[in-house]
Amino acid sequence: MKWGQALLDLLFPVCCPGCGAMTDAEHPWCEACVRQFWNPRMIQSAHSRDLEGCYTCCQYTAGIRDCIIQLKYYGKRNLKRCFPMLLARFPWWERLASYPIAVPVPLSRRRRESRGYNQCDLIFQDFMKNLGKTYEAELLVRLRDTKVQSTLDREERRKNIRDAFHINRGRRIEGQCILLLDDVYTTGSTMEEAARELKRAGAAAxxxxxxxxxxx
Ligand SMILES: [Zn+2]
Known part of the structure; x- marks a missing residue:
């Protein structure tokens, strides 16, 4: 470890966001907590006309669930330090090499302004740039607020999200292969709708x- 980092760790000790155990900045999660939620996989149900599939890193449970909730709803931006370690462990980056453009699912302008940030940017942006992908935070626009999705069933979610996304004016994506990013995959209706708009605008995959x- 570099001296500068060692000194920082001494001055500002890093604790596991799951259990509070002492960890370090490069590996903020302890292994016991990671074991509770680490479950990289291709989501079986995630396949539609416009979405090739969807990978995920973790089961939405235990420490990672709390961490995402704190990041989204309680303004804890500094939790951004918790994600690179997990993304670095994702085992199939080479399968995603043919998707050079990374696009986060956007928030509506109103929600973006009240939250102050899109949690997807805090989770993925730096990591994707380090991987050499082009991170296009502004490519998709969310036109309107949707009702809180978590209270709706699958069919209601689909209606709720219909036509919610547009490509930012003037952006061209014909023939591009796009990696679409979100913090949590629930029923997939959000991701499928965002993918539908990307394909409508000419994305290849x-x-x-x-x-x-x-x-x-
Ligand atoms: Zn822990």
């Missing part, structure tokens, strides 16, 4: 990646 999912 859209593959999903989320940090966590409770879907089988």
């Amino acid at each position: 859209v593959m999903g990646l989320t940090l966590a999912s409770g879907a089988p």
